[in-house]
Amino acid sequence: MTIGARVIKTGLAVALAVYISNLFGFPSPIIAAVASIFTIQPSISRSWKHAVEQVQTNVLGAALALIAIRLFGHTAISLGMVCIIVILVCIRLRMESAVGLTLVTVVAVMEATNQQGWLFALDRLLMVLTGMAAAFAVNILIFPPRPRKLFMAQVYEADAKLSVLLRMAISNEMKEDVHRDEKEKLQSTLRKLDEAHRLFEEERPFLRRRNQEGARQLILSRHLIKALHKGMDLLEAVEEHYFAVTGSETWAQRFDRQIEELVKYHEQILLKLEGKMKASAAIEPEEEREGRLIKQLSDYLQQNPDEYKRLVFVASAMLEYAYHLRRLDRVTDQVQQRQETVAEPVV
Incomplete structure (x- = not known):
């Protein structure tokens, strides 16, 4: 069994995401770590394209989650409805690869909003973006895809x-x-x-x-x-x-x-x-x-x-x-x- 560059870069991206999260004082580094895992791709172009799609869909998912909280409150039904809407929107935009991480963002934002308000929900979104940025940087700078x-x-x-x-x-x-x-x-x-x-x-x-x-x-x-x-x-x-x-x-x-x-x-x-x-x-x-x-x-x-x-x-x-x-x-x-x-x- 061989350990490829992508395996090593995934570990480095997770470590960097956790380190930056602790540096900025985020309440939990788990979401940033998950985001970094989703963002690692086999090529620079695909990594860039994936990162752009993830930013768009995650911002949209976070906005839909905040709107749902405003209109329906924090309930299991509203969470499920937002997840369905997000999946349909991603499919419509042909960004199916971004569905997984976007759903993580939706769940994190809606759960956070119920506890500590909109600012904490924004922190959760920033944690996702931090993990994506860490993975993109590692993918380009460490063993760039050849x-x-x-x-x-x-x-x-x-x-x-x-x-x-x-x-x-x-x-x-x-x-x-x-x-x-x-x-x-x-x-x-x-x-x-x-x-x-x-x-x-x-x-x-x-x-x-x-x-x-x-x-x-x-x-x-x-x-x-x-x-x-x-x-x-x-x-x-x-x-x-x-x-x-x-x-x-x-x-x-x-x-x-x-x-x-x-x-x-x-x-x-x-x-x-x-x-x-x-x-x-x-x-x-x-x-x-x-x-x-x-x-x-x-x-x-x-x-x-x-x-x-x-x-x-x-x-x-x-x-x-x-x-x-x-x-x-x-x-x-x-x-x-x-x-x-x-x-x-x-x-």
């Missing part, structure tokens, strides 16, 4: 799992339980990569000085994910269609050789991205071999189209995987050439 580094680590992890699964897809030599576990891990990593790409898109408005570089990295990350998904589609096609064809063993060597070339090509593109490949290295597989494979398959289908037509799905997934690998290769070259141009000293 999704790009984590993203690339997940790309290499996903490619390593995909390579093993594809290399053994035709031979079917891997144990079924091991294959299932590795495939589930790969699918989980791909979901994380999709989420990381959304974080990159959210980060762009906060990186205006590096807007062009950010755009290139965003395009590159999209192609990296696309290539992995197409490799996964090929794996699914082999599992669903290849073994359902009687006599498919005659195509085992041809498909296995072609998949091996594509897997190796994918690995070499990532090595190039790391700067570990020579600039003159020719890594792209021959398209003529793919053409010959399609021609052989077409001739074979003419002999017995009903029995072997499912092999077309496997060949189609293979060709699409190859197509997206070549696109990824070209984008990688363009990004690296641009980086080298920017890095060259001006004479």
